[in-house]
Amino acid sequence: MRKDLPENSDLVVVTIKDVKNFGATVKLDEYEGKEGFIHIAEVATGWVKHIRDHLREGQRTVCKVLNVDKERGYIDLSLKRVNAHQKREKISQWKNEQKSAKLLELAAEQLNKSVDECEEEFAGFLRKKYGTLYEAFEEAAAEENWLPEKKGKWKQVIIQLAKENVVPPFVQIGGYIESYSLAPDGMDRIKASLLTGISEGVEIQYAGAPRYRISVQDKDYKSAEETLRKSILAITESSKKNNVVSEFTRAP
Template sequence: MKYSGWPEPGELVVGKVEDIENFGVFIDLQEYDDKRGLVHISEVASGWIKNVRDHVREGQTVVCKVLSVDESSQQIDLSIKDVNDHQRKDKIQDWKNEQKADKWMLIAFGEDIADDEYAAIANELLDEYGSLYAGFEAAAIHGAEALEDTGLDDDEVSAIVESARENVSVPYVNVTGYIDLRCPAPDGVDVIKEALKAAGSDDDLSDDIELSVSYVGSPEYRIKVKAPDYKLAEDALESSAERAADSIEANGGSALYHRERHEDDE
């Protein structure tokens, strides 16, 4: 997908070196339709430059910072030297991600989708998530719920979710907590077993969350959660510990939840 408008001053853009002149470099902007900018020789690299070709070559993909935009004269001034390595790496990755998302859009709606229809759907994702990739990633993780606040209709939502779940590699996080369970009652072992059963219950968990409970060493048990993001993981972890505590305390026992293993268990 290419944007039809103009970049903003301060924005980082991906471009391809189109022409190299003694005074600077003309850059074809890869994210904008029919837009190209100029990197003056003084903005190619720091220090004195004898030959521009010592620093760039035709066809090279570069990341530039937009210095100024003059729509009336169709001029975009760019800088290569003002982009550090970290910014360059992140921008290139974002650009590649958007290229992936563009392909996922075509998978969802067909290669022959009209440009205006594509733009309307894409703009809904951009307005909600800031990028196509982020929109598809959210749809892969949370399904149709992720697109409830967009203006997309049910068929469009279904198509995006289906394409996302077939193509997006969902990132997951893992969190771990520990709970000490004690019960002095004669049936204390059974009480603890019931508490562990409560802790491991996944009836209220969504399909994209995995939870497990394992024995560490009396009276300590480990709760592990795998989820698409930290908030979901932490919520599931705390809920698991609360279920165990409620169960054992209702039967005369006690529970102590903590995030680190006890030193004497190492």
């Protein structure tokens, strides 16, 4: 639990505590002992006739911080300014943080140390390096040679816990390739050209002549973009050699 205060425009996970006609008091789940308030005007777009049609006690949701009065400790929040995508992302991030905190507790038990000692020895370093502790666990689960420069029992404990409890992430990008050929063996030429773009993590599927769907899965967007670029380049060069016209369009 954080002991500081959120900043304006931050997204925060909250639990509804008390609903009144003019607004709702909430508990900020990520901040120790902190509460906020959602005015009825910030509950939903349009006119809210019955606030309880939108909020109920015990409900968990995501709000945007409008204003923080640090002297009084007042935090004004908005529900209507958070879209569905932002809500999903924030809830997922919060759940991951909860999970990583539990994994750190397990690590502390196995190392016969307190959580504070683990924070000082390695958790603080991992947060600084990866941004969040959960991302450190993801890397530990995915990398064959994780943090080769680091030694110590804690490293092996983290790797083991990560491999047992964390699924390595991946991202997916892609688009469509339209391929044409007027040659008698045009289909064979198109197939040969498309095959040059297939590699690890790359899939090409027929999507109705003359379109083919290309999908790339990788650990992050930077790697996926580079893989996609290389695949399209290989297909384009092979198409020219085979007298095939191939055009790529990025999926929206």
